[in-house]
Amino acid sequence: MSPEHTNSSHSLFQVGSLEKLRERTSTKWREFPADVLPMHVAEMDYEIALPIREKLASMIAGSDTGYLGPMPELALSMAGFAKARWNWELDTESVFTATDVGVGMIEMARMIVKPGDGIVYNTPVYHNIGNWIDELKCHRVDAPLKRDGLHYTLDFDAIETAYKNGAKLHFLCNPANPVGTIFSREELSKLAELAAQYGVSIFSDEIHAPLTYKEHTFVPFLSVSDTAREVGICVTSASKSWNLAGLKCAQIVTASPKWRTVALSMPPAVRWRSSLFGAAAGSVAYQSTEWLDQAVATNDNNRHFLKSVLDAKLPQIGYRIPDFSYLAWLDLTALNLGVDPFQRLLDEAKVACNSGAGFSASHTQYVRLNFGTSEDNIEEAVTRIGRLLS
Ligand SMILES: Cc1ncc(COP(=O)(O)O)c(C=O)c1O
Numbered sequence: 001m002s003p004e005h006t007n008s009s010h011s012l013f014q015v016g017s018l019e020k021l022r023e024r025t026s027t028k029w030r031e032f033p034a035d036v037l038p039m040h041v042a043e044m045d046y047e048i049a050l051p052i053r054e055k056l057a058s059m060i061a062g063s064d065t066g067y068l069g070p071m072p073e074l075a076l077s078m079a080g081f082a083k084a085r086w087n088w089e090l091d092t093e094s095v096f097t098a099t100d101v102g103v104g105m106i107e108m109a110r111m112i113v114k115p116g117d118g119i120v121y122n123t124p125v126y127h128n129i130g131n132w133i134d135e136l137k138c139h140r141v142d143a144p145l146k147r148d149g150l151h152y153t154l155d156f157d158a159i160e161t162a163y164k165n166g167a168k169l170h171f172l173c174n175p176a177n178p179v180g181t182i183f184s185r186e187e188l189s190k191l192a193e194l195a196a197q198y199g200v201s202i203f204s205d206e207i208h209a210p211l212t213y214k215e216h217t218f219v220p221f222l223s224v225s226d227t228a229r230e231v232g233i234c235v236t237s238a239s240k241s242w243n244l245a246g247l248k249c250a251q252i253v254t255a256s257p258k259w260r261t262v263a264l265s266m267p268p269a270v271r272w273r274s275s276l277f278g279a280a281a282g283s284v285a286y287q288s289t290e291w292l293d294q295a296v297a298t299n300d301n302n303r304h305f306l307k308s309v310l311d312a313k314l315p316q317i318g319y320r321i322p323d324f325s326y327l328a329w330l331d332l333t334a335l336n337l338g339v340d341p342f343q344r345l346l347d348e349a350k351v352a353c354n355s356g357a358g359f360s361a362s363h364t365q366y367v368r369l370n371f372g373t374s375e376d377n378i379e380e381a382v383t384r385i386g387r388l389l390s
Contacts, residue, residue, distance in 0.1 A: 010297035013046040015374035021045055026246060032352050039381050040352045042177075044243045044326060044372035046298065049291035052242065055284045056277060068097065068249070068276040073283040078238075078251060081286040085210070088223040096252040096263045097274040101207050104235040104250045106132050107270045109169060111262050112201060113138055118167035120200070122154065124329070124360035126177045129205070133171065141167045144360070145179060150320035150331065152179040154187055156194065163198035170195065174204045174221055175212065178329045178359050178368040180322025182212060185219045192221070192228035202232035207250075210241035210292055212324040213300055222255045229255040233263075238285035239278070240325075241292060249278025295372075299326045302371040302378060309382045314389075326372030329356075333365040337388065342367050349384040 015021070018037075022029050028043045059065065075095035082088040098104035113119065115137035121129045122145050133140045143162045146155035159170075172191070175182045183191075195202050204221035212218040222234050237250035254260045285292075303321050306328055310317050318331030330353075332341045342355035345367060356366025371378050 010294045012298040012301055013294060015045045015377070016047075018377070032346075036346065036350045036352050037377060037381055037384065038352045039369045039371070039373070039377070040354050042240060042325075042327065042370060042372075043245060044295065044299075045374065045377070046243065046295060046372070048243050049285065049288040051288050051291075052244070052281050052284045055280055059277065059280060064276070066276060067272060068274050068279050071097075071276075071279045071283065074249075074251070074279050074286075077283045077286040081210070081289070082220065084289075086218060086220050086223060088220045090222070090253055091255065094254045094260045094263075096254070096266070096271065097279060098235075098250045098252055098270050099248050099273045099275070100239065100245075101205055101235050101237050101250045102128055102132055103270070103273070104252045105129075105171060105203050105205060106135055107266050108203060108233060108235070108252060108262065109136055109138075109171075111266060113168050117169070118162070118165070120159065120162045120167045120170040122159075122173070122176070124152070124179055124356065124363050124366070125173050126205070127354070127358040129171045129173060138169075141165070144362075145176065145181075150179075150318055150329070152176065152181050154183060154191065156190065159191070160194060160198075163194060163200050167198075167200055170200055170202045172202055172204045172221065174206055175208055175218060175324045177208055177325065178327050178354070180320060180324065180327065180329055182216045182218055182323040185224055188219055188221050188228065189224045192225055192231055195231040196227050200231070202228075204232055204234045206234050206236040207240045208325045209236065210238075211296060211299065211326070213296060213303075216323040218324065222253060230258070233259050237278075238282040241295070242281070242285035242288065243295075244278065244281050244285065247278035247281050248275040249282050250274070251282070299372060302326065302373070302375065303328070305375050306369075306371050306378050306382075309379050313382050313386050317385075326370055328369045328371055330367050330369055331365065332367060335385075335389065337365075339364065341365055344388060345385060349388050351381045351384050 075092035118139045118141040119133045143158035145152035209218045234253040239245045316334035353367035356363035
């Protein structure tokens with residue numbers, strides 16, 4: 001790792017060899033053959049935090065492998081993190097669990113929409129948000145993000161049109177994956193007012209928030225105003241920031257009596273289907289801030305390292321250094337790779353990214369590349385992509 005790429009005083013994570021990483025059995029390492037460099041699904045290649053490993057190991061050793069019941073330490077730990085990091089006071093009695101963020105969004109949505117209703121989302125956006133709308137048998141109502149070069153943000157005219165046309169719900173990706181933007185307090189506050197005006201509910205997916213870089217300020221939607229707390233909920237999880245996706249436990253946060261009642265009226269199965277390991281690991285994760293800071297420092301190094309490698313080897317690729325997380329949104333248009341650059345990267349360069357088309361139909365020339373790995377892997381990915389041009 002090269003400390004010159006980072007502004008942080010934290011030491012950076014070392015990443016195991018590809019051979020070692022391939023011993024992992026998660027989808028990142030099983031989806032493609034060994035000659036493909038996996039830079040796609042949002043998992044980091046760092047070792048998870050020691051306190052989480054110890055917690056899980058002691059549960060296994062004690063045969064503590066049953067169903068999830070009351071686990072007040074999860075909401076307490078989360079509330080402590082939210083207060084310390086974002087000065088957001090959340091009520092621990094108003095936090096509920098679901099299997100994962102997708103299930104949390106869908107199960108809460110089921111309580112307030114019916115098939116055929118419109119749900120707003122803002123492409124380019126995390127591809128499963130559209131899939132969640134389909135699963136609810138609702139209509140996708142796209143209010144695409146507005147862009148200035150590679151900087152994307154909310155388009156209030158498009159959102160107001162969508163709200164005016166009768167949409168019931170808005171799935172907000174806050175912060176915005178894959179485009180790498182943080183929304184400001186003013187934007188979120190304005191959004192809440194607009195939603196209140198048109199009777200729209202807002203579900204804010206905040207799963208990437210703890211991975212925000214130091215020079216940016218993430219704003220929890222429910223912290224912006226009374227209006228936001230009236231119109232919306234937050235669904236999040238420690239899974240993305242502490243790399244625990246396989247453990248399965250998300251948090252649904254409500255901040256008004258109305259939404260608490262809605263959450264309480266979900267089928268009890270929603271809680272039963274969350275995992276004991278996920279909840280226990282989440283409780284420890286929200287306290288593992290030293291590890292998180294080191295992960296953010298490593299990602300910080302890597303986002304700048306990627307920039308320097310692209311500048312040196314493939315300056316034609318458009319890349320805006322993201323405000324959070326370990327996902328790069330790359331514009332490959334100038335490489336002239338034909339109609340499906342993602343497929344050429346996979347088939348010919350042997351680099352697996354996520355196709356831009358999955359995030360937005362009009363972004364077929366884009367890919368999302370995961371840089372939560374070693375500098376060696378980042379450099380190798382760019383070198384392989386570069387070979388397509390020779
Ligand atoms: C914005 C966003 N929401 C949700 C998820 C998935 O979360 P979960 O596995 O908890 O459903 C991801 C995964 O990358 C994501 O990027």
